[in-house]
Amino acid sequence: MSAINLTTIIKDNQDFIKYVSGESGQPVQQCYQCGKCTAGCPVALDMDYSPNSIVRMVQLGLKDEALRSQSIWICAYCSTCTSRCPRNIDIAKIMDCLRGMAKRQGIKLEGRAKDIALFYDSFLNTVKDNGRLYELGMMLNFNLKSKNYLRDADTGLAMFTRGKIKFVPMRNENYKEMALLFKRVKELEDKSK
Numbered sequence: 001m002s003a004i005n006l007t008t009i010i011k012d013n014q015d016f017i018k019y020v021s022g023e024s025g026q027p028v029q030q031c032y033q034c035g036k037c038t039a040g041c042p043v044a045l046d047m048d049y050s051p052n053s054i055v056r057m058v059q060l061g062l063k064d065e066a067l068r069s070q071s072i073w074i075c076a077y078c079s080t081c082t083s084r085c086p087r088n089i090d091i092a093k094i095m096d097c098l099r100g101m102a103k104r105q106g107i108k109l110e111g112r113a114k115d116i117a118l119f120y121d122s123f124l125n126t127v128k129d130n131g132r133l134y135e136l137g138m139m140l141n142f143n144l145k146s147k148n149y150l151r152d153a154d155t156g157l158a159m160f161t162r163g164k165i166k167f168v169p170m171r172n173e174n175y176k177e178m179a180l181l182f183k184r185v186k187e188l189e190d191k192s193k
């Protein structure tokens with residue numbers, strides 16, 4: 001494995017470090033790697049890099065490693081890490097910022113990260129179209145796109161027969177306003193690419 005010259009990487013990736021700090025509003029450089037965030041994270045064991053490692057990657061400008069990690073997608077945004085941080089760093093916001101960057105930059109996602117991103121899209125698309133979640137549409141869309149056509153079919157069928165999910169979407173009366181909100185967010189995202 002070739003050696004990494006951190007001094008060069010930090011210098012070359014100042015834009016990335018500044019962008020994440022600014023966009024997330026977090027004093028990333030204040031992290032002193034105590035690891036309290038990781039110790040409290042309920043899903044750290046499923047991550048490829050611990051939450052404190054992700055913060056360190058941002059400090060060092062390791063952009064590719066941070067944006068390609070599974071961790072930023074596995075993070076459940078529960079904010080346990082944030083409440084434990086002695087430096088008042090909102091790690092959940094950093095994770096969210098990195099997810100957004102990865103998505104906008106078209107990073108090719110693999111494994112669980114790919115499924116989680118697909119789930120987000122399926123969820124948000126039904127909210128965009130109906131002004132609220134349409135469970136059946138979300139499930140069908142997610143299963144089709146992830147090519148796991150019968151995933152959770154037994155649970156879905158049981159919920160359907162008990163009337164817990166509807167066949168026809170129930171639109172929120174303000175669904176058109178919701179669609180406009182999504183349009184506006186998309187315009188802002190395109191500008192920040």
Ligand code: SF4
Pocket residue numbers: 030031032033034035036037038051052055084085086087088089091
């Ligand atoms: S708890 Fe805060 S200071 Fe400690 S490693 Fe995590 S982000 Fe850094």
Ligand code: SF4
Pocket residue numbers: 037040041042043044051074075076077078079080081082091092095
């Ligand atoms: S917000 Fe994310 S990183 Fe922080 S504790 Fe929750 S799951 Fe872990």
